[in-house]
Amino acid sequence: MHDATRAGAFACADLTTFCRLDELGLIVTGQRLEEKRAVLACKVVEPEGSLERWCRRCGAEGVPRDTVIRELAHEPFGWRPTTLRITVRRYRCAGCGHVWRQDTHRAAEPRAKLSRRGLRWALEAIVVGHLSMSRVAEGLGVAWGT
Numbered sequence: 001m002h003d004a005t006r007a008g009a010f011a012c013a014d015l016t017t018f019c020r021l022d023e024l025g026l027i028v029t030g031q032r033l034e035e036k037r038a039v040l041a042c043k044v045v046e047p048e049g050s051l052e053r054w055c056r057r058c059g060a061e062g063v064p065r066d067t068v069i070r071e072l073a074h075e076p077f078g079w080r081p082t083t084l085r086i087t088v089r090r091y092r093c094a095g096c097g098h099v100w101r102q103d104t105h106r107a108a109e110p111r112a113k114l115s116r117r118g119l120r121w122a123l124e125a126i127v128v129g130h131l132s133m134s135r136v137a138e139g140l141g142v143a144w145g146t
Contacts, residue, residue, distance in 0.1 A: 025106035062091030075121035081141025
């Protein structure tokens with residue numbers, strides 16, 4: 001039997017790269033396949049030399065306080081809508097008490113319900129694929145108004 005991976009052309013399976021989450025500054029930490037959707041647990045990748053841990057008000061170093069979960073609809077894989085469940089770390093300034101979250105602007109706009117890749121998929125589906133808004137919403141697993 002021939003081994004397709006022997007030629008050295010294949011790398012280890014990487015869900016982060018496959019789902020294009022590295023472009024969004026995220027890394028996959030887990031997955032759950034439900035009957036009607038796929039859920040990817042993610043965390044924010046802090047770039048080296050990041051100033052995220054430092055207070056924007058007084059400049060003191062922040063202390064990790066807790067985490068919050070942000071859910072975003074992402075581009076579907078196959079016919080299954082995909083949801084990103086992002087764990088976002090919150091910091092508290094040791095000096096002035098100011099609280100802030102990790103920056104997720106690469107993944108989505110503030111208060112957005114769609115990831116940037118999900119938004120791109122929706123626009124391509126409407127413009128290039130000529131899909132209706134209801135079909136796009138169904139593909140993303142979101143309400144029509146989203």
